[in-house]
Structures are given as structure tokens and as C-alpha cells.
Amino acid sequence: MLAAVNTSAKDKFLQFVDRQGLRLTRQRMVIIDLVFSTREHFSAEQLLAWARVRDASISRATVYRTLPLLTASGLVREMDFGQDCKYYDPNYAEHPHHNHIICKDCQKIFEFESDKINRLEGEISQRMGFVVDSHRLEITGSCEELRRMGICKNKDEHPGQSRRD
Numbered sequence: 001m002l003a004a005v006n007t008s009a010k011d012k013f014l015q016f017v018d019r020q021g022l023r024l025t026r027q028r029m030v031i032i033d034l035v036f037s038t039r040e041h042f043s044a045e046q047l048l049a050w051a052r053v054r055d056a057s058i059s060r061a062t063v064y065r066t067l068p069l070l071t072a073s074g075l076v077r078e079m080d081f082g083q084d085c086k087y088y089d090p091n092y093a094e095h096p097h098h099n100h101i102i103c104k105d106c107q108k109i110f111e112f113e114s115d116k117i118n119r120l121e122g123e124i125s126q127r128m129g130f131v132v133d134s135h136r137l138e139i140t141g142s143c144e145e146l147r148r149m150g151i152c153k154n155k156d157e158h159p160g161q162s163r164r165d
């Protein structure tokens with residue numbers, strides 16, 4: 001789940017923070033390290049759970065205050081997949097053209113890139129006289145596990161709900 005820290009994205013983020021004249025607390029640095037070392041889409045509550053494994057003193061408020069800074073940097077994108085909480089996507093810095101396909105049962109989110117879609121986007125925008133800022137394509141359906149077994153074993157690993165306490 002967690003790989004090595006993506007130092008180029010993290011460096012860009014730290015430069016952004018610097019330009020804002022902000023200083024980061026140790027707790028915020030833990031959160032930022034986690035965000036730039038996952039390739040998964042995560043909810044605020046998932047990020048809080050990961051962060052608390054590393055530092056039990058990290059509060060929900062710190063996580064919720066750090067997320068807007070991450071999205072403002074443009075390196076992390078807030079995604080509304082129509083589920084009961086928002087997801088954060090850390091892969092936009094390197095893969096700005098990726099798309100998502102989401103299982104309707106386990107709600108697992110997969111990424112894919114397609115040259116065909118990119119070409120089509122170019123053709124359409126040119127024809128309409130547009131310059132593309134961003135695009136968003138989400139496909140929902142039954143993942144292979146759901147199709148074969150009628151149930152997803154991914155489901156428990158990826159609850160996708162927000163919790164309150």
C-alpha cells in the first residue's frame with residue numbers, strides 16, 4: 001500500500017508551502033509523507049488512520065486542515081465519486097490524464113490511461129474551439145471478483161465510508 005516517498009511531488013508541495021509563507025508542524029509532515037508515499041485514493045478518515053499508526057498524537061482536525069493545502073497545491077485532487085465521502089487522489093502530478101473505473105460493490109477505484117481517449121479529447125476540444133483544462137472520466141461497474149464470485153473480497157479492505165467519533 002505505502003511505497004517510498006515520491007520526492008519530486010513532495011518537493012513541489014514543500015516549495016508551494018514555502019511560497020505561502022507557511023511552516024509545517026511535525027504532525028503535518030507525517031501526513032504529507034503519507035500522502036506522497038501512497039498511490040491509492042484515500043478518504044480523510046483513511047488518511048487519519050494511517051497517520052495515527054505513525055503518530056498517535058495526530059488529530060482529526062490536523063488532517064482536515066492539511067487536506068485543503070494539499071489540494072490547493074494542485075498535486076492532490078479532491079474526487080467526488082458519488083460515494084458517501086470524498087476521496088483524494090495523489091496521482092495527478094505525474095498522471096494528469098488518468099481516468100477511473102470503480103466497482104459498484106467494493107467501491108475499489110482503479111486507474112487507467114488511454115491514448116485513444118486523449119486523442120479524442122484533443123479532437124473534440126479542437127473542433128469546439130476549446131483548450132482543455134482538465135477532464136474527468138469515471139466508469140462504474142462490476143469488478144472481476146464481483147462478476148465471478150457474486151461478492152467482492154475487496155469489500156472489507158476498502159470500506160469507503162466515513163466514520164465519526
Ligand SMILES: [Zn+2]
Nearest residue numbers: 089091098111
Ligand atoms: Zn486516480
Ligand SMILES: [Zn+2]
Nearest residue numbers: 103106143152
Ligand atoms: Zn469489487
